[in-house]
Amino acid sequence: MKLFDVYPINDINIVRAKDSYVWDENGVQYLDMYGGHAVISIGHTHPHWVKRIDEQLNQIAFYSNSIKIPIQQELADKLGKISGKNNYQLFLCNSGAEATENALKLASFHTGRKKIIAFSKAFHGRTSLAVSATDNPAIVAPVNETDNVIFLPYNDEEALKEYFQQHGRYVAAVIVEAIQGVGGIAVATENFLKTIRQLCNENGASFIADEVQCGYGRTGKFFCLDYANIDADIYTMAKGMGNGFPVGGILIAPHIHPKHGMLGTTFGGNHLACAAALAVLEIIEQDDLIEKAHDNGQYLMNELKQFSGIKNIRGKGLMIGFDVADEFKKLRKHLLQKHHVFTGEAKPNVIRLLPSLSIHRRQLDEFLAIMKNAIEELNSNPLKSNVIDLRT
Ligand SMILES: Cc1ncc(COP(=O)(O)O)c(C=O)c1O
Numbered sequence: 285m286k287l288f289d290v291y292p293i294n295d296i297n298i299v300r301a302k303d304s305y306v307w308d309e310n311g312v313q314y315l316d317m318y319g320g321h322a323v324i325s326i327g328h329t330h331p332h333w334v335k336r337i338d339e340q341l342n343q344i345a346f347y348s349n350s351i352k353i354p355i356q357q358e359l360a361d362k363l364g365k366i367s368g369k370n371n372y373q374l375f376l377c378n379s380g381a382e383a384t385e386n387a388l389k390l391a392s393f394h395t396g397r398k399k400i401i402a403f404s405k406a407f408h409g410r411t412s413l414a415v416s417a418t419d420n421p422a423i424v425a426p427v428n429e430t431d432n433v434i435f436l437p438y439n440d441e442e443a444l445k446e447y448f449q450q451h452g453r454y455v456a457a458v459i460v461e462a463i464q465g466v467g468g469i470a471v472a473t474e475n476f477l478k479t480i481r482q483l484c485n486e487n488g489a490s491f492i493a494d495e496v497q498c499g500y501g502r503t504g505k506f507f508c509l510d511y512a513n514i515d516a517d518i519y520t521m522a523k524g525m526g527n528g529f530p531v532g533g534i535l536i537a538p539h540i541h542p543k544h545g546m547l548g549t550t551f552g553g554n555h556l557a558c559a560a561a562l563a564v565l566e567i568i569e570q571d572d573l574i575e576k577a578h579d580n581g582q583y584l585m586n587e588l589k590q591f592s593g594i595k596n597i598r599g600k601g602l603m604i605g606f607d608v609a610d611e612f613k614k615l616r617k618h619l620l621q622k623h624h625v626f627t628g629e630a631k632p633n634v635i636r637l638l639p640s641l642s643i644h645r646r647q648l649d650e651f652l653a654i655m656k657n658a659i660e661e662l663n664s665n666p667l668k669s670n671v672i673d674l675r676t
C-alpha cells in the first residue's frame with residue numbers, strides 16, 4: 285500500500301534524537317532549529333519525559349472519560365499554576381485543530397451566535413471549522429466554505445471597529461494568533477489585541493487566543509497574549525504541550541459554563557497524554573525554560589540583525605522569523621543539506637526558527653556560525669549553488 289502523498293518530503297530518515305540534535309540512519313547529526321515543527325519544548329527525548337511516559341505506560345495507558353482520571357486534575361493544577369490562569373477550566377483533546385474546533389464551537393454555544401472573525405494569513409488547523417477560519421483557499425474544501433467566518437486584515441483596528449459597529453451582535457468569537465506562525469511570524473500589535481478585547485467585551489463576543497504555536501512558553505511568556513496584559517476567554521494549546529506526544533487542550537474562562545455532553549472526545553485527556561504533558565510542565569518549571577526562551581530569543585535576534593542577506597528579523601522569544609533576500613533564496617535548503625540544520629519556512633521567503641525552549645547558548649552560537657558561513661558561501665557563488673533541489 286502507498287502512503288497518501290500529501291507531504292513534500294526531505295529525503296532524510298531521522299532515527300534518533302536528543303535535546304536539540306537529531307541523527308539520521310547514517311549517523312549524520314543535525315541541529316534542530318525547527319523543534320520538529322514548533323513541537324519540541326523541553327528537548328527531544330528528555331529523560332524525565334521518557335521516564336514519566338514509561339511509568340504511566342506500565343500502569344495504565346488509556347481508559348475512557350467515563351471514569352475519574354486524577355492525572356487530568358494534576359495536569360490542570362500544574363497548568364493553572366504555571367500559566368497564571370488558576371481560575372480557568374481545562375478541556376483536553378489531541379491536536380491543535382481539535383483545540384480550535386472546540387474553542388470555536390464553545391464560543392458559539394456560549395453566545396448562541398454564528399459569526400466568527402478571523403484574520404488575513406491566519407492558520408488555525410485543517411478540520412472543518414478550523415480550516416474555514418484559515419486564510420488559505422488551497423486547503424479549504426468546498427464543504428468547508430461558509431459565510432459564518434469573516435476575514436479582516438490583521439493588525440487593522442479600524443476594520444475591526446467598523447465590522448463590530450455594523451454586525452457586533454452576531455459575532456460569537458474573534459480568533460487570533462498573537463504571533464502568526466504559518467502566516468510568516470507576523471506579530472500582532474498590543475493595541476490591536478487590546479482593541480479585540482475591548483470590542484469583544486462591548487459586544488458580548490468571545491476572545492479566542494490561538495496559542496497552539498506561539499503559546500506554552502515559546503515566546504518568553506506562558507501565553508504570547510500575556511505581553512498585551514489582557515486575558516482571552518479561551519486559549520488553545522497543542523504543539524509544545526506534549527513535546528511530541530499528541531495532546532492539545534483549551535483553557536476556558538470561569539464565566540463560560542460547561543454542560544454535560546457539550547464537548548467530548550474518546551482519546552482526549554488519556555492517562556498517557558497527561559503524563560507526557562505533566563512531564564513537560566515539570567521541566568519547564570524546574571529549568572526556568574520560559575525565561576530562558578525569552579533571553580535566548582533576544583540574544584539570537586540581536587545577533588541575526590548583524591547579518592547581511594536576511595532582513596526584518598522579528599518575533600518574540602524562540603519564535604523568530606526573517607525574510608531572505610532573493611539572491612539567498614536557497615539558504616534554507618543549503619542550511620539543511622550542506623550544514624545539517626533544520627529550520628522552518630513560511631512562503632514565499634521567510635525562514636522560521638522554532639527550536640526547543642531548552643536550547644543552549646552554545647547551540648545558538650553554533651547556528652550563528654553556520655549561518656555566517658552559509659551566507660558567505662551563497663554570496664560567493666549565488667547562482668551556482670551545490671544544493672540539490674529537494675521537494676520542500
Ligand atoms: C496557530 C496554529 N493553530 C492550529 C494549528 C493546528 O494544529 P495541528 O496541526 O496540531 O492540528 C497550527 C499548526 O501548525 C497552528 O500553527
